[in-house]
Amino acid sequence: MDKKFAILGDIHANLPALRAVLDDARSQSATDFICVGDVVGYNASPCECVDIIRDLGCLTIQGNHDHYCASDEPLTDFHPLAASVVDWTRRQLSADQAAWLRRLEYQKTIPGAMFSIVHGTFDMPEQWGYVFDALDAESHFVYQKTPLCFHGHTHVPVVFEKRGMSPAVRMEPMGFQLSFGRKYFINVGSVGQPRDGNPKASYCLYDTSTRSVEFRRLDYDIAEAQALIRAAHLPERLALRLEVGR
Numbered sequence: 067m068d069k070k071f072a073i074l075g076d077i078h079a080n081l082p083a084l085r086a087v088l089d090d091a092r093s094q095s096a097t098d099f100i101c102v103g104d105v106v107g108y109n110a111s112p113c114e115c116v117d118i119i120r121d122l123g124c125l126t127i128q129g130n131h132d133h134y135c136a137s138d139e140p141l142t143d144f145h146p147l148a149a150s151v152v153d154w155t156r157r158q159l160s161a162d163q164a165a166w167l168r169r170l171e172y173q174k175t176i177p178g179a180m181f182s183i184v185h186g187t188f189d190m191p192e193q194w195g196y197v198f199d200a201l202d203a204e205s206h207f208v209y210q211k212t213p214l215c216f217h218g219h220t221h222v223p224v225v226f227e228k229r230g231m232s233p234a235v236r237m238e239p240m241g242f243q244l245s246f247g248r249k250y251f252i253n254v255g256s257v258g259q260p261r262d263g264n265p266k267a268s269y270c271l272y273d274t275s276t277r278s279v280e281f282r283r284l285d286y287d288i289a290e291a292q293a294l295i296r297a298a299h300l301p302e303r304l305a306l307r308l309e310v311g312r
């Protein structure tokens with residue numbers, strides 16, 4: 067049966083952005099929802115976002131922020147700005163919400179749909195390495211068994227393509243149809259904290275009937291997300307970066 071998947075990631079507790087994306091996906095007749103990780107961290111609505119994603123029956127994997135916000139492991143590898151929010155988020159999540167985040171797997175193949183998901187890269191998924199360029203993608207492709215794989219983590223939407231033995235290439239995030247015999251590693255961008263200089267919320271649609279991928283960018287109520295950050299007394303820089311997409 068043909069499906070239209072809405073694939074979202076790096077929601078990062080941004081409730082107004084998540085609502086806008088889900089409304090748009092429904093208006094585009096999405097049949098299934100998938101999340102490539104980092105439901106929480108950075109923004110001020112972690113509990114609401116976890117509940118929405120859970121209630122949606124959205125298949126989700128574990129990002130680095132999900133992992134650390136749901137544990138008491140030391141935050142030595144975190145930027146101080148991110149660490150302060152992880153600390154705050156730990157105090158917001160219920161035991162039940164934290165347990166749900168901790169149970170999430172690090173990677174997943176979607177049954178019957180010929181695609182897989184991972185937060186950062188298949189090259190040691192539980193270490194959350196970053197794929198910024200074609201060279202990083204090359205080491206990921208060694209482990210990608212499906213023709214298509216979606217990921218997040220850098221908050222920058224992009225397409226990496228691998229044809230046979232040729233080196234992986236980096237392509238702009240534009241809609242396209244999959245070609246047989248090639249592999250694609252697609253970053254869906256970030257719902258809750260885009261970092262490509264475009265403040266609009268980002269996600270992807272994948273239509274199995276046409277084998278086509280579409281990148282969607284959406285306006286949402288940034289002022290509301292900022293007001294929530296300020297009301298929670300989270301660092302001001304987190305509010306300001308939302309309007310510039312950095």
Ligand code: ZN
Nearest residue numbers: 076104131219
């Ligand atoms: Zn993230």
